[in-house]
Structures are given as structure tokens and as C-alpha cells.
Amino acid sequence: MNVEQLYQALKKSQEAKGIYFNKDKDLVFELLESLILNKDRYGYMACPCRLACSDREKDKDIICPCVYREPDLEEFGACYCGLYVSKAVHNNQARVKYVPERRPPEKIC
Amino acid sequence: MNTEKPMLYALSTCSHCKSTKKLLNDCNVEYDYVEVDDLEGEERKAILEDIKALNPRCSFPTIKIKDTVIVGYKEKEIKAALGITE
Numbered sequence: 680m681n682v683e684q685l686y687q688a689l690k691k692s693q694e695a696k697g698i699y700f701n702k703d704k705d706l707v708f709e710l711l712e713s714l715i716l717n718k719d720r721y722g723y724m725a726c727p728c729r730l731a732c733s734d735r736e737k738d739k740d741i742i743c744p745c746v747y748r749e750p751d752l753e754e755f756g757a758c759y760c761g762l763y764v765s766k767a768v769h770n771n772q773a774r775v776k777y778v779p780e781r782r783p784p785e786k787i788c
Numbered sequence: 789m790n791t792e793k794p795m796l797y798a799l800s801t802c803s804h805c806k807s808t809k810k811l812l813n814d815c816n817v818e819y820d821y822v823e824v825d826d827l828e829g830e831e832r833k834a835i836l837e838d839i840k841a842l843n844p845r846c847s848f849p850t851i852k853i854k855d856t857v858i859v860g861y862k863e864k865e866i867k868a869a870l871g872i873t874e
């Protein structure tokens with residue numbers, strides 16, 4: 680799957696859930712390219728902004744969309760990487776706040 | 789005077805790390821960096837311990853500028869630590 684195909688597929692599936700890509704398309708494409716790179720490297724689309732350990736089971740919380748996306752969208756208006764934003768941010772009714780890491784450090788290996 | 793170069797702990801795929809690198813480059817700052825996702829084995833373990841000592845959450849980017857540790861792409865804080873005023 681190339682980056683354009685991934686963009687179109689995710690746009691459709693995520694917008695159906697009320698979750699949108701960041702309006703910074705350069706950022707979105709850069710992150711999608713990194714997701715494809717991680718898929719080649721690890722066999723799964725590990726979050727580009729987190730350190731994966733090549734073990735799918737240990738990394739399952741950071742396979743995009745990560746388990747932290749929902750609380751981050753709710754609290755900060757964007758996910759940790761900035762790939763996805765909330766509906767309110769998408770509609771210019773809210774601004775993205777700095778998103779701190781919420782993944783417990785014990786999970787890094 | 790502390791003249792050590794800033795140290796950037798980064799990931800090769802991370803957008804915030806790329807933004808931080810661009811900022812340092814745009815400011816013509818000489819710095820050292822390591823992309824932890826490219827490391828393996830003992831080398832990776834040792835660097836992770838170094839990062840955890842600076843930033844217990846071990847998130848990226850982690851930047852050490854003299855005695856200041858900045859976690860994340862925080863342009864104002866990075867510039868302030870570099871002594872860059874606008």
C-alpha cells in the first residue's frame with residue numbers, strides 16, 4: 680500500500696468514527712510514510728513518535744491508532760503524534776494543546 | 789562556562805524530533821544526536837538508561853542543553869536554553 684492509498688483508506692475509516700486527519704497535510708503524509716516504514720521494519724504500524732521494540736505483543740498499545748489516541752483526543756484535541764485531531768479541532772472550535780506522553784515508561788523495552 | 793554541545797535523543801520517524809532538528813539547524817546550533825530506533829542490544833540499553841535519567845518517561849525528543857532538559861518540541865524553551873532571544 681502506498682502513502683496515498685493509506686491516506687484515503689484511513690481518512691474514510693476514521694472520519695466514520697468522528698476522528699480527522701490533521702489539516703497539516705505535509706505532517707500527515709510524513710507520519711503516514713513513517714507508519715509504512717515501521718510496517719516494513721517491524722511488521723506492524725508502530726507509532727512513529729514512540730520507541731517500538733519489534734515485539735507485536737509488547738507494542739500492541741502503540742500500534743496506530745494507539746490505545747492512547749482516544750484520551751489524548753479528548754483531553755488535548757490531538758493524538759501524541761499529531762496525526763489525528765478531534766472533531767472540535769477539525770471544525771476550528773478548539774485548538775490543539777501540547778500532548779504529553781501518557782504511555783507508561785515501563786512498557787519501553 | 790559550560791560549553792558542551794546540546795544532545796538530542798530522537799527517533800528517526802518522529803515528527804516532533806524532526807521539527808526539533810530543523811529548529812536547531814535553523815538556529816545554526818552545533819549539537820550531537822542519536823536516533824534510538826536505529827540502535828540495538830547493549831548500545832540501545834545504555835542510551836535508554838541515559839534518557840531515563842534525564843526524562844523518566846523516556847519520550848522523544850529529549851534534549852539536554854547545558855543543565856536544562858527539555859522534553860518534546862518546545863520551541864520557546866529550546867531557544868531560551870540556547871540563549872537565543874528574538
